[in-house]
Amino acid sequence: MLKTCVTKLFLFALVTLPTLAAAVDLRFTEIAPGVHVFVGETSGRTYENEGMNANTGFVVTKDGVVVIDSGSSYQVAKKMHEAIRRVTKQPVKYVINTGGQDHRWLGNGYFKEQGATIIAHKKAAADMSTRGAEQLAGLKNDLRERIDGTRATLPDETFDQEKVLKLGGTELRIIHYFGGHTPGDSVVWLPQSRVLFSGDLVYVDRLLGVIPVSNTKDWLASFEGLEKLAPKRIVPGHGKVCDLARARRDTKDYLALLRSHMKTALDKGLDLQRALDTLDQSRFKSLLNYESLKGGNASRTYLEMETE
DSSP: OOOHHHHHHHHHHHHHHHHSSSOOOOOOOOEEEEEEEEEOOOOOOOOTTOOOOEEEEEEEEEEEEEOOOSSHHHHHHHHHHHHHHTTOOOEEEEEEOSSSSHHHHOOOOOHHHOOOOOEEEHHHHHHHHHHHHHHHHHHHHHHHHGTTTTTOOOOOOOHHHHHHHEEEEEEEEEEESSSSSTOOOOOOEEETEEEEEEEEEEEOOOOOOOOOOOOOHHHHHHHHHTTOOOEEEEEEEHHHHHHHHIIIIIIIIHHHHHHHHHEEEEETTTTTTHHHOOOGGGGGTTTTTTHHHHHHHHHHHHHHHOOO
C-alpha cells in the first residue's frame, strides 16, 4: 500500500513539475536611476511565457511607483507587483497603458484592486472596449488556467494629446502622436533620465506586426514625433533596450519600405498579388518572425494605402 502511494506521488511530481517550472520569470533591470525594465520574449504568446512576449517597466519615486503597462493577465500583474516590492515598499500609485494590445493592459484589474489609478489615451480605451473580449478569448486558448482572474478593466482616466504626471520629484510625460500599431499607442517620456518607453511604436530584434487595427501612415508619423525627443535610451514594445539608431533601422526603415513600395505599386496600377511579388523585404530577414509576418504586413499596407 505504502509503495503504491509513493509511486503515485512520484508520478504526480513528474507530471506537475514541468508545469510549475515553465512560468514567466519577471526579472526587472534598472536602466537609469529608479527606472526598471522587464524585457519579454520576442516569440509569440505561450503558456510558458504567460502571454508576456512584450516589455513592461516601472518607475520608483519618493512618493510612489508608476507602472508602465500592466501585463497580459491578473496573475502576471501580481507577479509584477511582487517584483516591485523586492525593489521598494512604495505603493503603486499609477498604471499607464501605452496601447490597447492585450499585454499592455489586461493586468489592470489587479492594480486597480491595489488602489492604483489607470491612465491611457482615449483611443486606447476605446480599442480595449472593442477588442477586450476577443483578446481574453484568444489568451484563454494559450494560457488556460493562467488567465483566471483576468477581467477587461478599462482605464480610470484618459487624455487627448499629452498628460504630465509629477510624482515624488519625477516627471513623466505621456504623449499620443497619431497611434500606429494600435490606434491609442502612446509613449512615456522621462525627461530627467532621457528614457523613452515607446510601447508598440518601436520593435527591435523582431519584425513588427501590421495587424488589422494598425495604420502605417500614422505609425511613421508617430515615430517622427518621438524622434524629436532625442531619447538616450528607448524601451521598445518588443526587443532589447536600444538607442534611436537601432529603433530607426528595425522599425522606421521597415515601415518606410512597405509604404514606399506600395505607393509605387498603386501608382503603376499593380494589383495586390503583383505588388507582393515585386516587394523585396529581405534586408529585414534577420529579424525574428520575418517569415511568418512579412506577407500579412505587406498585404495590410497595400490595402490601407489603397483607400488613402
